[in-house]
Every structure is written in C-alpha cells, then in structure tokens.
Amino acid sequence: MINRRDTVKLGAGLLALPAVNALAGKTLQTDLIRKAIPASGERIPVIGMGTSRTFDRKGNAESLETLTAVMRAFADGGGTVIDSSPMYGRAEERVGDVLRGMSPRPPVFAATKVWTTGKDKGIAQMQESEQRMGVKPFDLIAVHNLKDWKTHLETLRQWQEEGRVRYVGITTSHGRNHDEFEELMATQKLDFVQFSYNIEDRAAERRLLPLAAEHGIATMINRPFQRGDLFSRARGKPLPPLAQELGCTSWAQFFLKYIAGHPAVTCIIPATAKAKHMADNMGANRGLLPDAQQRAAMQALFEKL
Numbered sequence: 097m098i099n100r101r102d103t104v105k106l107g108a109g110l111l112a113l114p115a116v117n118a119l120a121g122k123t124l125q126t127d128l129i130r131k132a133i134p135a136s137g138e139r140i141p142v143i144g145m146g147t148s149r150t151f152d153r154k155g156n157a158e159s160l161e162t163l164t165a166v167m168r169a170f171a172d173g174g175g176t177v178i179d180s181s182p183m184y185g186r187a188e189e190r191v192g193d194v195l196r197g198m199s200p201r202p203p204v205f206a207a208t209k210v211w212t213t214g215k216d217k218g219i220a221q222m223q224e225s226e227q228r229m230g231v232k233p234f235d236l237i238a239v240h241n242l243k244d245w246k247t248h249l250e251t252l253r254q255w256q257e258e259g260r261v262r263y264v265g266i267t268t269s270h271g272r273n274h275d276e277f278e279e280l281m282a283t284q285k286l287d288f289v290q291f292s293y294n295i296e297d298r299a300a301e302r303r304l305l306p307l308a309a310e311h312g313i314a315t316m317i318n319r320p321f322q323r324g325d326l327f328s329r330a331r332g333k334p335l336p337p338l339a340q341e342l343g344c345t346s347w348a349q350f351f352l353k354y355i356a357g358h359p360a361v362t363c364i365i366p367a368t369a370k371a372k373h374m375a376d377n378m379g380a381n382r383g384l385l386p387d388a389q390q391r392a393a394m395q396a397l398f399e400k401l
C-alpha cells in the first residue's frame with residue numbers, strides 16, 4: 097500500500113500506470129492515469145466529471161438520452177469520479193437516472209456535498225442525495241463551500257466510522273474563503289479538499305496545493321476550464337508541438353494535463369453536457385503527464401495566446 101509520504105515522493109508522472117479497461121464489454125490495454133488518495137493509497141483516474149449546470153436538466157427522454165451519451169463517453173474513457181451537490185438543482189437526480197438506466201452500470205466513485213445549516217437538515221440532505229443518485233454509501237461527501245462545516249464534519253466523521261461514507265472533505269471555489277479553508281486544511285482531519293485551479297487561475301499554487309501535499313490530503317480540482325473561458329482564448333489557435341509530445345490532440349487536453357501534472361493534484365472534474373466534449377476530455381486521462389519544466393513551458397505558451 098502507498099502511504100501519504102510515498103505519494104508525495106512518487107510525483108505525478110510515475111503514477112501514470114497501466115490499467116485494464118473492460119468497460120465497453122471488451123478488454124483493452126490502456127495507460128490510464130491514476131493517482132493515489134493519500135489517506136488510503138486507493139488509486140483513482142485523474143479525470144473525473146463535474147455536474148453543475150450540465151446535469152441540472154429536466155428528466156425527459158431527450159435530456160436522458162443526451163446525458164446518457166455523456167456518461168457513456170465518460171465510462172468508455174475510463175472515468176469513474178463523479179462530483180455533484182444538492183446545490184446543483186436536479187443534477188444528482190439526473191446522474192442517478194442515467195446510472196440506473198445503463199446496463200451494465202459503469203463503476204463509479206460517487207462524490208456529493210452537504211450544503212445546508214444544522215445537524216438534522218444535513219443528515220436529511222445526505223440521505224436524500226443517496227436516494228437521488230442511487231448511491232449508498234457515497235465514496236466522498238464534502239462540506240460545500242464550508243457551510244456550517246463544524247456541524248457537518250462531526251456528522252461525517254461519525255458516518256465514516258459507521259461505514260456510511262468512505263471519505264470526507266471540504267470544498268470551495270475561486271477566491272472564496274481561502275483563509276478559513278487553509279486553516280481547516282491544517283487543523284482538521286480531511287481526506288479530500290476541492291477548490292479551483294487552472295492554467296489561468298493559479299492562486300491555489302501558493303498555499304492550497306502545498307498544504308494538501310504537506311498534510312496528505314487528496315485534491316479534487318474544480319473549474320479546470322475557468323467555466324469555459326479558457327476556450328475563448330485558445331479558439332482558432334494551433335496546438336503547439338509540446339501538446340503533441342504530451343499526446344494532447346486538443347486544447348481541452350492541454351489545459352487538463354497542465355493541471356494533472358501538478359504533483360499535489362489527485363483528480364480533476366471538468367463539466368460538459370456534450371458527449372463529444374466528454375470524449376475529448378477523457379483523452380487527458382491517459383498517456384504522459386508534463387513535468388515541472390514542461391508545465392512552465394505550457395504556462396508560457398498560454399500567456400502568449
């Protein structure tokens with residue numbers, strides 16, 4: 097088993113280990129990139145998926161068909177980590193509908209959040225999430241944007257002891273509550289933290305990513321495309337030779353591999369409502385990761401766009 101210290105030492109590139117993908121009914125040799133959760137050594141695919149806005153859809157046949165195609169592209173690409181939240185409207189329910197309708201049901205590492213005030217309301221919300229997503233126990237439940245974190249972390253730790261959730265964590269997004277977030281990372285026992293990080297918004301490099309490495313906390317990265325803004329900057333621009341060296345065939349893969357190459361990043365959760373974009377994103381789930389020098393070169397290339 098890999099312990100917390102070994103994980104930090106191993107570095108990102110070495111964690112790109114071969115794996116077998118038997119998802120589409122056929123056994124394929126792939127080079128799926130997996131990274132270890134420091135608390136357990138369990139390895140998860142580096143590219144997961146977010147569901148904010150993209151899965152907040154009506155439950156009609158048309159939506160389900162679209163979202164099932166997105167989920168299928170995700171599973172075919174070796175993805176398992178799905179992030180949702182009761183904050184995302186109907187997203188948890190649609191993830192559940194889609195998974196229930198797939199045969200065979202793809203393997204999933206299911207993550208949601210608790211986003212309310214008070215112990216009883218927190219418990220009721222987490223139980224509702226189990227129903228909506230059809231997942232019990234969740235692999236990960238995190239306190240969304242630190243809302244009433246003291247109350248919910250206490251409940252979550254008790255659930256964890258009872259085997260009702262596997263990992264616990266906290267989340268934030270761009271620039272919000274970073275001081276308090278850092279304090280919790282240093283003082284609370286957390287398995288996962290989730291925050292924003294991308295090639296344009298690199299604030300997390302200053303404190304959050306080093307703290308995660310120091311305390312052996314897995315990181316789940318949200319807003320990897322700056323909510324899609326990165327594409328407006330790259331649109332129409334040719335991919336640089338470095339992208340090809342890393343096996344990237346699109347800017348999306350370039351942006352994801354930049355993040356994945358950071359040694360303290362465990363997984364990334366880009367969101368899309370398009371199967372074509374999902375297949376594209378899953379292309380970053382395999383092959384090589386950039387080292388520190390290549391990441392610096394990627395940064396310089398991005399700044400010239």
Ligand SMILES: NC(=O)c1ccc[n+]([C@@H]2O[C@H](COP(=O)([O-])OP(=O)(O)OC[C@H]3O[C@@H](n4cnc5c(N)ncnc54)[C@H](OP(=O)(O)O)[C@@H]3O)[C@@H](O)[C@H]2O)c1
Pocket residue numbers: 145146147148149150179180240241267268269290317318319320321322323324327348365366367368369370372373374376377
């Ligand atoms: N505090 C928190 O806990 C928190 C905060 C923010 C986000 N999150 C989580 O993080 C997830 C990701 O963040 P996000 O949804 O804000 O932003 P994001 O993943 O950075 O960007 C999503 C946008 O990128 C576009 N996109 C995705 N793949 C693409 C591709 N291959 N080519 C072109 N465009 C592509 C999508 O449009 P299309 O649909 O057209 O592809 C969508 O508009 C969320 O869904 C949520 O699960 C959590």
